Structures are given as C-alpha cells and as structure tokens.
Amino acid sequence: MKTSLDPDIAARLKRTSDGLVAAIVREHGSGDVLMLAWMDDEALHRTLTTGRATYWSRSREEYWVKGATSGHHQYVKSVALDCDGDALLVTVEQVGAACHTGAANCFFDELPVTSESPTTGEQG
Amino acid sequence: MKTSLDPDIAARLKRTSDGLVAAIVREHGSGDVLMLAWMDDEALHRTLTTGRATYWSRSREEYWVKGATSGHHQYVKSVALDCDGDALLVTVEQVGAACHTGAANCFFDELPVTSESPTTGEQG
Numbered sequence: 060m061k062t063s064l065d066p067d068i069a070a071r072l073k074r075t076s077d078g079l080v081a082a083i084v085r086e087h088g089s090g091d092v093l094m095l096a097w098m099d100d101e102a103l104h105r106t107l108t109t110g111r112a113t114y115w116s117r118s119r120e121e122y123w124v125k126g127a128t129s130g131h132h133q134y135v136k137s138v139a140l141d142c143d144g145d146a147l148l149v150t151v152e153q154v155g156a157a158c159h160t161g162a163a164n165c166f167f168d169e170l171p172v173t174s175e176s177p178t179t180g181e182q183g
Numbered sequence: 184m185k186t187s188l189d190p191d192i193a194a195r196l197k198r199t200s201d202g203l204v205a206a207i208v209r210e211h212g213s214g215d216v217l218m219l220a221w222m223d224d225e226a227l228h229r230t231l232t233t234g235r236a237t238y239w240s241r242s243r244e245e246y247w248v249k250g251a252t253s254g255h256h257q258y259v260k261s262v263a264l265d266c267d268g269d270a271l272l273v274t275v276e277q278v279g280a281a282c283h284t285g286a287a288n289c290f291f292d293e294l295p296v297t298s299e300s301p302t303t304g305e306q307g
Contacts, residue, residue: 068294081205081219081270090214095205095270103294110298117269135296141289142282145241146205146219148290158266166263166272170192170227174234 064104072100073144079115082147084157087136093157094165096125098147103138110135112151131155188228196224197268203239206271208281211260217281218289220249222271227262234259236275255279 062069072080079097086093096114098106102122105113112125112133126132133151140147158165186193196204203221210217220238222230226246229237236249236257250256257275264271282289 071292076200083207083216083219085216090216092207092209092214092216092272095207095265106296107294108297110296118267138294138296139290140292140294141219142284142286142292143242143289146289147294148216160266162266165265165267165270168195168264168266170231170262170264170271172230172234172259172262173232 062099062101062104064100064107068103068140069100071140071144072103074099075145077117079117080145080147082112082114082149084112084133084149084151086157087150087152091164092166093151093153093163096123103147106135106149107138112149126154129155129159131157133157186223186225186228188224188231192227192264193224195264195268196227198223199269201241203241204269204271206236206238206273208236208257208273208275210281211274211276215288216290217275217277217287220247227271230259230273231262236273250278253279253283255281257281 078099082096082098084093097117099115102113102115112135114123116123132154136150138147138149156163202223206220206222208217221241223239226237226239236259238247240247256278260274262273280287
C-alpha cells in the first residue's frame with residue numbers, strides 16, 4: 060500500500076495479517092477509553108500529520124475521518140505506540156459521542172465475570 | 184477451536200481473520216490504559232470464568248495467563264464488549280508492572296503529531 064508514513068515508524072509496526080494495527084482511543088482529560096478502531100500505515104500517517112483521527116474501516120474497506128459524517132470529530136492530542144508495535148494509544152479531544160450508537164463510548168455491553176478470585180495455583 | 188465460551192457471547196464477537204478480538208486492558212481505579220492483548224473465544228472464556236486475565240499470544244501461539252511467569256498478575260474486575268464486537272475492555276487490578284519491559288504500561292513510545300489543528304474542510 061502506498062503511504063507517506065515515516066519509514067522509521069513503519070519499521071516499528073507489527074501488523075495483523077490484514078496490515079492493520081489496533082488504535083485505542085482515549086479521551087484527553089478524563090482518560091476514558093472511548094473506542095477501538097484500526098489503522099493501516101496511511102491512516103496513521105494522516106492521523107499524525109492532520110491532527111484528525113483517521114482510521115481504516117474493516118467493514119467498508121475505506122479510510123474514515125472520524126466525525127466527517129457525524130460531526131463527532133476527534134482532535135488528536137498525542138499518539139503512542141506500544142512496546143511490541145501492534146497497538147496505538149490515541150488521545151483525543153472528542154466532540155459529542157464517540158460511539159456511532161450515540162453512547163459516550165463503545166463499551167456498554169458488560170459480560171459476566173463469574174469469578175474475581177484466583178482459582179488455581181501458578182508458578183511465580 | 185473447541186471452547187466452552189457461552190454461545191450467546193460467541194455470537195456477538197467479530198473476529199480478525201486469525202480468530203481474535205483485541206483486548207484493551209485498563210487499570211481499575213486509575214483508569215490508566217495498560218496494554219493491548221488478544222483473545223480468542225477460549226481465552227475470553229477463561230478470563231470470564233477464572234477472574235485471571237488470559238490472552239492468546241500471537242508470537243508464541245499459545246494461551247498466556249498474565250503474571251504466570253512474571254508474577255505481574257491481572258485480577259479481572261469487569262469485561263465489556265464494544266458495540267461492534269471486535270474489542271473488549273478488560274478492567275483489572277494490576278500487580279506490579281503491566282509491560283514486559285518493566286514499565287507501568289506499554290505505551291511509552293510517543294510518535295510526533297505534526298498538526299493538532301484541523302487542516303481541511305469536511306462535510307458535516
């Protein structure tokens with residue numbers, strides 16, 4: 060895929076078989092985790108150079124500037140790559156709701172945790 | 184893959200081509216984003232039923248109970264699935280450092296954001 064991403068950054072990415080890294084989106088100030096999206100090299104390049112969070116849509120197979128249709132813009136404050144290069148932490152100023160459902164964030168489907176205690180021994 | 188994951192939960196997952204969902208790990212209390220890991224259905228089942236964060240290691244291709252070798256356990260407080268089923272937000276009590284490098288979290292490689300302002304018009 061043709062991209063202008065800094066080759067030094069590109070060399071540190073560990074992509075899925077689809078060529079993507081996971082982008083965790085966190086709200087500046089509150090620190091709330093808003094959503095998870097996906098970036099290829101070009102989406103990361105656009106995010107870093109325009110200051111607007113830009114993702115790769117796996118379902119629509121196209122680039123997607125967050126807020127372009129919803130008005131729920133994400134202005135990028137910082138981007139950090141994780142220690143093994145397969146995830147980004149994108150800190151944004153979020154305008155309006157982050158989730159396409161209208162919720163403040165995408166993580167409203169709580170799953171049942173049936174044990175909060177360690178149940179087995181471990182080896183140190 | 185054989186798993187005992189609740190079929191109602193399994194039906195809501197939208198997996199990568201490798202059969203994985205992204206798991207964002209957040210610290211209970213502080214809300215800090217600690218790391219990103221990967222779960223298949225069985226890793227999610229074990230996480231929900233043992234209360235110990237359990238992942239699928241893409242590099243080692245095996246299940247991995249966080250802390251089993253490092254002692255840096257993650258006790259699961261809650262797990263939420265996102266609106267489109269491809270990401271989990273796992274809230275944990277973290278013992279020691281979350282990152283294998285010894286850092287408190289994995290996101291210490293800051294990338295340069297060269298514009299924080301919108302540079303182009305958009306369509307609503």
